[in-house]
Amino acid sequence: MRPLLFVTAAALLIGAAPAKKLMTPSDVVAGAPANAWKTIPADDLMVMDLAKGGRIVIQLAPAFAPVHVANIKALARGGYWDGATVYRVQDNYVAQWGLNESDRPWPTGVTPKPPAEYTRALKGLTITPLGSPDPYAPGAGFADGWPVAYNAKAGWADLVHCYGTVGVGRDLSPDTGTGGELYAVIGHGPRQLDRVIAIVGRVVEGIDRLSTLPRGTEALGFYKDKAQYVPIASIRLASEIPAAYRPSYEVMDTASATFARYLKIRANRHDDFYIRPAGGVDLCNVQVPVRKKA
Amino acid sequence: MRPLLFVTAAALLIGAAPAKKLMTPSDVVAGAPANAWKTIPADDLMVMDLAKGGRIVIQLAPAFAPVHVANIKALARGGYWDGATVYRVQDNYVAQWGLNESDRPWPTGVTPKPPAEYTRALKGLTITPLGSPDPYAPGAGFADGWPVAYNAKAGWADLVHCYGTVGVGRDLSPDTGTGGELYAVIGHGPRQLDRVIAIVGRVVEGIDRLSTLPRGTEALGFYKDKAQYVPIASIRLASEIPAAYRPSYEVMDTASATFARYLKIRANRHDDFYIRPAGGVDLCNVQVPVRKKA
Numbered sequence: 001m002r003p004l005l006f007v008t009a010a011a012l013l014i015g016a017a018p019a020k021k022l023m024t025p026s027d028v029v030a031g032a033p034a035n036a037w038k039t040i041p042a043d044d045l046m047v048m049d050l051a052k053g054g055r056i057v058i059q060l061a062p063a064f065a066p067v068h069v070a071n072i073k074a075l076a077r078g079g080y081w082d083g084a085t086v087y088r089v090q091d092n093y094v095a096q097w098g099l100n101e102s103d104r105p106w107p108t109g110v111t112p113k114p115p116a117e118y119t120r121a122l123k124g125l126t127i128t129p130l131g132s133p134d135p136y137a138p139g140a141g142f143a144d145g146w147p148v149a150y151n152a153k154a155g156w157a158d159l160v161h162c163y164g165t166v167g168v169g170r171d172l173s174p175d176t177g178t179g180g181e182l183y184a185v186i187g188h189g190p191r192q193l194d195r196v197i198a199i200v201g202r203v204v205e206g207i208d209r210l211s212t213l214p215r216g217t218e219a220l221g222f223y224k225d226k227a228q229y230v231p232i233a234s235i236r237l238a239s240e241i242p243a244a245y246r247p248s249y250e251v252m253d254t255a256s257a258t259f260a261r262y263l264k265i266r267a268n269r270h271d272d273f274y275i276r277p278a279g280g281v282d283l284c285n286v287q288v289p290v291r292k293k294a
Numbered sequence: 295m296r297p298l299l300f301v302t303a304a305a306l307l308i309g310a311a312p313a314k315k316l317m318t319p320s321d322v323v324a325g326a327p328a329n330a331w332k333t334i335p336a337d338d339l340m341v342m343d344l345a346k347g348g349r350i351v352i353q354l355a356p357a358f359a360p361v362h363v364a365n366i367k368a369l370a371r372g373g374y375w376d377g378a379t380v381y382r383v384q385d386n387y388v389a390q391w392g393l394n395e396s397d398r399p400w401p402t403g404v405t406p407k408p409p410a411e412y413t414r415a416l417k418g419l420t421i422t423p424l425g426s427p428d429p430y431a432p433g434a435g436f437a438d439g440w441p442v443a444y445n446a447k448a449g450w451a452d453l454v455h456c457y458g459t460v461g462v463g464r465d466l467s468p469d470t471g472t473g474g475e476l477y478a479v480i481g482h483g484p485r486q487l488d489r490v491i492a493i494v495g496r497v498v499e500g501i502d503r504l505s506t507l508p509r510g511t512e513a514l515g516f517y518k519d520k521a522q523y524v525p526i527a528s529i530r531l532a533s534e535i536p537a538a539y540r541p542s543y544e545v546m547d548t549a550s551a552t553f554a555r556y557l558k559i560r561a562n563r564h565d566d567f568y569i570r571p572a573g574g575v576d577l578c579n580v581q582v583p584v585r586k587k588a
Contacts (some may be wrong), residue, residue: 091502133427135574280429
């Protein structure tokens with residue numbers, strides 16, 4: 001095998017005008033024009049501060065799970081999670097937090113039994129197709145800054161479980177969970193959970209605060225002793241934080257030409273390290289670029 | 295949406311004789327007969343002990359990267375990694391270890407410039423097809439206990455990057471790396487690295503010792519200060535350890551009827567929690583069962 005031959009082949013395979021420099025996905029992100037970015041509304045950002053230090057910022061997805069997200073916002077505004085804990089960390093799966101007990105009353109505005117928001121109407125979404133087959137749905141791509149699966153014939157779309165995805169813990173079906181117990185994916189995207197559980201957002205900063213936590217030794221990664229629980233100081237909406245201290249993030253517009261270029265290069269890495277382009281890509285391996293605003 | 299209806303639909307969709315109890319993948323593994331398991335040869339097991347405690351056990355794959363694996367065995371036997379460190383931990387990507395410098399001579403038996411063992415001949419492998427589309431190759435499935443991608447027309451097969459996969463760090467192409475610097479995947483399977491880098495095995499125990507390490511803050515997750523390096527006491531082949539202390543593992547035979555059943559249920563979860571079966575599965579979400587022998 002002669003790797004150098006593949007570099008040449010790769011350069012030829014890109015198709016468009018021959019690149020003078022072989023672009024990486026990071027190059028595309030770095031060179032993205034201002035209009036390729038959209039600011040996340042402060043009311044869709046949730047800030048979780050661990051008691052021992054460390055911040056996790058979550059973008060909520062009201063367009064996909066409106067009742068669950070409304071619940072979560074009501075819980076954050078009501079200070080429901082003050083003193084809650086991360087009580088479950090299962091390797092290559094999820095970190096989960098909440099009260100793990102139901103002895104605190106719901107704040108005002110919480111719907112105790114939300115509908116099963118596991119899919120939404122495809123109509124109304126602008127889809128940028130992935131361009132590669134997906135094992136879990138007839139279609140896969142990006143809409144509104146999110147990775148989605150969809151079924152054009154049946155008319156539904158859904159958010160998917162990738163690294164950093166945040167969903168709503170629940171008991172056995174037909175329970176849908178209220179939103180008081182949430183989890184974030186810290187391993188290979190458990191796509192088998194798609195359309196089985198309500199996805200409400202994704203971690204946009206600080207996922208490593210969760211992914212580096214010690215794994216629980218009980219079944220499903222629950223911590224054995226309460227002493228192992230990781231205390232949460234507070235979870236608030238960014239919109240509740242004074243503007244001067246409020247973190248702000250931008251997500252790449254997945255309908256932009258810049259994102260299309262990013263996606264193409266993600267599926268066809270051809271810079272110096274990559275001896276041949278894959279010609280395809282997994283939905284979860286195309287992380288939608290997010291950046292913190294100064 | 296009426297979740298309970300989907301439970302019923304799921305039960306009907308399974309196809310085979312109606313199950314009295316809705317089996318989970320774990321149920322299949324727990325009920326696997328003895329002949330569905332194969333013992334990993336002690337000479338293909340590598341035991342990595344961290345200086346501050348914690349063991350990581352790696353199964354090597356000589357049938358896929360024979361020269362690189364022979365190098366790695368020579369390095370282990372020669373005590374090459376005694377005092378080496380984990381010096382790079384990049385979130386949702388890899389943990390990497392080695393000497394990070396080339397001032398120690400290679401032990402006897404190391405081929406300094408191995409060939410690019412990025413694929414092998416498909417011929418000679420018994421493939422159990424995944425049964426779902428794969429974005430990175432025309433074919434995907436399992437062979438000899440390993441997840442593989444393949445191209446029947448071109449006649450090649452390759453190991454793939456899933457959670458826990460171990461590969462050989464290298465510099466820019468056409469360098470192939472010698473085996474002295476290894477990495478393990480600690481995030482969503484970076485399949486874009488398939489056929490770009492030599493895969494030599496997988497972690498069968500203790501991946502959480504790597505996945506919970508603090509992330510490096512330099513570019514690509516390298517630790518900034520040497521004080522952050524995680525020292526390795528030793529890396530040895532299990533065959534070098536006295537039999538009484540030697541760990542031993544079994545891998546499910548991927549050509550067995552039990553594995554076929556396990557695979558089918560992985561693609562069609564239908565127990566109480568799963569309100570509808572996916573009807574498909576990602577290659578990296580079908581982890582080949584491995585268990586420790588008593």
